[in-house]
Amino acid sequence: MQPKSKIIIVDDHKMFLDGLRSILEPQPHLEIVMTAKNGQNVEKYLNINAEEGIALVVMDLNMPEYDGAELNRFIKKNHPQIKTLVVSMLHDVQTVRTLTQDNVDGYLPKNAPKEELLKAIETILGGEKYFAQTIKDAYLKGMTMQDASPEQSLSKREKEVLRLIAMEQTTQEIADQLFLSKHTIESYRKNLISKLGVRNLAGLTKYAIKLGLID
Amino acid sequence: MQPKSKIIIVDDHKMFLDGLRSILEPQPHLEIVMTAKNGQNVEKYLNINAEEGIALVVMDLNMPEYDGAELNRFIKKNHPQIKTLVVSMLHDVQTVRTLTQDNVDGYLPKNAPKEELLKAIETILGGEKYFAQTIKDAYLKGMTMQDASPEQSLSKREKEVLRLIAMEQTTQEIADQLFLSKHTIESYRKNLISKLGVRNLAGLTKYAIKLGLID
DNA sequence: CTAAGCATCCCTGTTTTCAGGGAGGGCGTT
């Protein structure tokens, strides 16, 4: 009999976790060896049981404390043989890009049907990558737009300003607070908007939240 | 043999739907007669199959188009014998209050474990109500804090406008989209700012996220 | 019936944001 593929599931919504478990457990060739509600415990587990031959980690993004992006980065750096599949509610281009740069093996929206989940797992365990069509569409659209817009890793100062913007402060207030000219803050604001590909304060705020700069 | 309790599940995330199904299907006394991704279809189904004896509808809140709150209201008005259980990611006080006023039979966060889901269903089918402890806590805290801070329940229209604002749309764009005057949207924006006690677009956006109007 | 809340629309004026430029100095890498 062929050995089962060992799988870890990570999601902070227990019910979803149980749902995934119920879907995967009946699969004869899969074995769930651990479930967790954030990345921290998985990291510990992998460090201790490095030789156990974990095949795949299925993870949510957007968990408190230690999210999927971070966990994926950790796994790919320290345990590159382990495959990773991200299952998330949101599918924004930036997140997917970050994940692909970090060599994630697959990405599914949470509204994908059970069948697609199983197919994705098979594909990934077979050594290939699997991205849902909707994700690919969004990603490509983002790629073409990316040519015009520069790279968007934010500097420390930019993050600081972004944080204050999202804290409902006006340009003038931020300037006073950081002992800078209001023109400087205006420049930052402008650069952030174009760098992050958003239209206005609302977009900046959402991004700040996504980055975890505020809550 | 005792008759099975007929259940309908409503959630726009297919994978979650499949998860719930996998949890509930093995239960010998439960029978899933329908799943849907929004309230609309359920409404139709109930109108046609009114006599089929549906026991319970398990629903997500926060679905596009026709959300759980609305569906609950419909069910309690037109088919009061059918029980309703809301399963949601967010647990803001206002939403829970609205639901309880509409006589919902139970409320669980999505991070509740499988066991609690089953227990909640049993409780509700037995004729009692079931609310997760965390929900009850939040609700009570909201009740006491309510004295100090003014009430901030948003009307449906207000939520709609708030959603569009947080989606990075300008006042003019929202006006066009809803076939309203831009003055109207400006009024809404103004009211929202004062109602929610925030200063600007950033605050509105954060609130919209907290309410789950956008992601 | 009456008051309250909701949805709609309007006005005046000020402040802030947004768009699209430019520009100089510092700092590290090649």
Place this chain on the structure above:
DNA sequence: AACGCCCTCCCTGAAAACAGGGATGCTTAG
């Protein structure tokens, strides 16, 4: 030394947001 990147500051003009009013009609609850 030259290049890129970051941080800083400045300008103009248009668009949008914000503040603080008022007004109407229509439901709904008391």
